[in-house]
Amino acid sequence: xxxxxxxxxxxxxxxxxxxxxxxxxxxxxxxxxxxxxxxxxxxxxxxxxxxxxxxxxxxxxxxxxxxxxxxxxxxxxxxxxxxxxxxxxxxxxxxxxxxxxxxxxxxxxxxxxxxxxxxxxxxxxxxxxxxxxxxxxxxxxxxxxxxxxxxxxxxxxxxxxxxxxxxxxxxxxxxxxxxxxxxxxxxxxxxxxxxxxxxxxxxxxxxxxxxxxxxxxxxxxxxxxxxxxxxxxxxxxxxxxxxxxxxxxxxxxxxxxxxxxxxxxxxxxxxxxxxxxxxxxxxxxxxxxxxxxxxxxxxxxxxxxxxxxxxxxx
Numbered sequence: 330x331x332x333x334x335x336x337x338x339x340x341x342x343x344x345x346x347x348x349x350x351x352x353x354x355x356x357x358x359x360x361x362x363x364x365x366x367x368x369x370x371x372x373x374x375x376x377x378x379x380x381x382x383x384x385x386x387x388x389x390x391x392x393x394x395x396x397x398x399x400x401x402x403x404x405x406x407x408x409x410x411x412x413x414x415x416x417x418x419x420x421x422x423x424x425x426x427x428x429x430x431x432x433x434x435x436x437x438x439x440x441x442x443x444x445x446x447x448x449x450x451x452x453x454x455x456x457x458x459x460x461x462x463x464x465x466x467x468x469x470x471x472x473x474x475x476x477x478x479x480x481x482x483x484x485x486x487x488x489x490x491x492x493x494x495x496x497x498x499x500x501x502x503x504x505x506x507x508x509x510x511x512x513x514x515x516x517x518x519x520x521x522x523x524x525x526x527x528x529x530x531x532x533x534x535x536x537x538x539x540x541x542x543x544x545x546x547x548x549x550x551x552x553x554x555x556x557x558x559x560x561x562x563x564x565x566x567x568x569x570x571x572x573x574x575x576x577x578x579x580x581x582x583x584x585x586x587x588x589x590x591x592x593x594x595x596x597x598x599x600x601x602x603x604x605x606x607x608x609x610x611x612x613x614x615x616x617x618x619x620x621x622x623x624x625x626x627x628x629x630x631x632x633x634x635x636x637x638x639x640x641x642x643x
Contacts, residue, residue, distance in 0.1 A: 335480075336480045336481065336482050336483070337482065339480055339482070339483060340480065340482035340483055340486065343415075343483060343486065344486070346412075346415060347415040347418075347419065350412055350415045350416045350419075351415065351416055351419040353416065355413075355416065355428070355569075358409075358412050358413055358416045359409050359412075359413065361412050362405075362408040362409030362410070362411060362412030362413060363405045363408055363409055364408070365408035365411065365412060366404040366405035366406065366407055366408020366409060367401070367404065367405055367408070368408075369404050369407075369408065370400070370401050370404035370405070373404075376615035377400060377404070377615070379614075379615050379617065380400040380403055380404075380614040380615040381393075381396050381397055381400045383614045383615075383618070383619070384396040384399050384400055384609070384614055386537070386539065386619070387537040387539075387609075387614075388609070399609050399610055399614075400614065400615075402610035403609075403610050403611075403612070403613070403614050403615065404615075405610075406610055406611055407613070410456060410458070410459075413456065413459065414458050414459060414490070417459050417462065418462060418490040418493065422466055422494070425462070425463055425466055425494075426463075426466055426467075428570055428571060429459075429463045429466075429570060429571045429572075429573055430566070430570050430571070430572050430573070431467060431572075431573045431575070432572055432573065432574045432575065433574060433575035433576060433577075434467065434468065434575060436559060436575045436576075436577065436578065437468050437517070437559065437575055438468075440556075440557040440559060440578060441469065441515055441517070443555075443557065444515050445512060445515065445554055445555045445556045445557070446511060446512030446513070446514070446515050446516050446517060446518065446554065446556045447512075447517040447518075447556055447557050447558075447559055448512075448517070448518055448519075448520060448547055448550060448551055448556050448557070448558045448559070449464075449471065449517055449518065449519040449520070449559050449560075449561045450519075450520055450521075450522050450547055450558060450559070450560050450561070450579075450597055450600075450601075451519070451521060451522070451560065451561050451562060451601070452521055452522060452523030452601050452605075452612065452613075453521065453523055453524075453612065453613035453616065454523070454562060454601070454604060454605065454608075454611055454612045454613075455562055455563045455564050455565075455604075455608065455611045456563040456564070456565065456571055457521070457561075457562075457563060458490075458491075459563055459571060460561060460562075460563035460571075460573050461473050461491060461496060461519055462490070462491070462493065462494050462496075463494075463563075463571070463573055464494075464496070464561075464573065465494040465495040465496050466494055468517075469516065469517065470494070470495035470496045470497065470516075470517075471496050471497075471516065471517035471518060471519050472496065472497045472498070472499045472507065472508065472511045472516060472517070472518045472519070473491055473496055473497070473498055473499065473518075473519045474499045474500075474501055474504060474508070474518060474519065474520045474521070475488075475491070475498055475499070475500060475501065476500070476501050477500060497511075499511070499518065505546075508550060509550070509553075509554065512550070512554045512556045513554075518550075519561070520544070520546065520547055522543060522544055522547060522594075522597055522598065522601065523536075523543075523601060523612075523613070523616075523618065524544070524616070524618075525541070525542055525616075525617060525618055525619075525620055526542045526543060526544050527542070530544070530545050530546070531543060531544065531545065532544075532545045532548070532590055532591050532594045533591075534591065534594050534595040534598050535595065535598070536598050536601075536602055536618065536619070537602060537605075539619050540619070541598070541618055541619055542620070543594055543598060544594075545590050545594060547593070547594065547597055548582075548589070548590045548591075548593035548594045548597070549590060551581075551593065552581075552582075552589060552590070552593065557578040558578055558579040558593075558597060559575055559576060559577075559578050559579075560575075560576040560579065560597065560600040560601065560604075561573070561574060561575055561576070562574045562576070562604050564608060564611065576600060579593070579596050579597050579600065580596060581593065582596070
């Protein structure tokens with residue numbers, strides 16, 4: 330019973346904030362988001378310390394002062410992301426398009442021209458939620474692979490936001506068939522690849538020169554279906570717009586058999602790392618991405634059972 334009341338209070342709070350934020354111009358929305366992020370940076374010492382520790386391990390040549398400065402910027406960014414998601418999702422399609430620009434859009438069309446669908450990969454980086462919303466304004470809608478929120482009211486609200494421009498939601502657990510169906514219908518599917526994976530389907534790859542348990546789903550799906558894998562990223566430009574970037578498709582592995590999964594996953598991870606190194610303040614450093622992992626004796630097969638059913642420990 331207490332949980333239901335908590336869910337209701339959380340939902341009412343979010344709905345109230347959303348209605349208020351949607352009345353604000355963007356510069357004010359960004360200011361509110363930054364203030365929210367700074368408040369969490371100040372009060373949430375556990376995640377602040379985790380972010381600083383992760384940054385120190387990833388950038389050992391930088392000073393502790395730089396690590397703290399980047400960590401502070403990370404919190405400000407994610408506060409901004411939350412408030413901007415509330416504001417952006419309430420705009421008309423025309424207003425949304427006026428605030429975004431697309432780079433590499435032709436790569437999506439070239440990929441879909443092959444008739445095998447496309448896998449769009451990214452991480453908790455930049456403005457990934459806004460990217461998914463904006464994608465369907467100019468290109469065919471996609472299926473977004475997600476993990477359900479604990480609060481069913483907030484989960485339903487977020488699903489409405491994610492599907493408002495035509496996208497569909499695919500829940501991770503039991504989602505393999507839906508992903509395969511979407512690819513067979515020459516549709517795109519978006520998957521996050523930067524979460525720690527606990528299941529036996531994890532692949533151990535290097536991420537910032539440290540072993541990281543990573544989903545094998547993308548590599549397994551690509552190798553089974555032949556769908557191109559396109560890394561995507563969303564950043565804020567100096568001109569005040571959101572740039573939705575579609576990178577070159579990830580080159581297929583040169584290995585055969587079991588090693589192909591690991592090689593392909595490493596190549597996908599390398600692209601993400603390149604962007605995180607370029608924009609370190611835009612990635613979720615307060616996430617426990619690196620944990621004690623035991624290198625797998627065997628990489629999963631070409632299409633491991635339940636490859637898209639990752640689990641993440643919070």
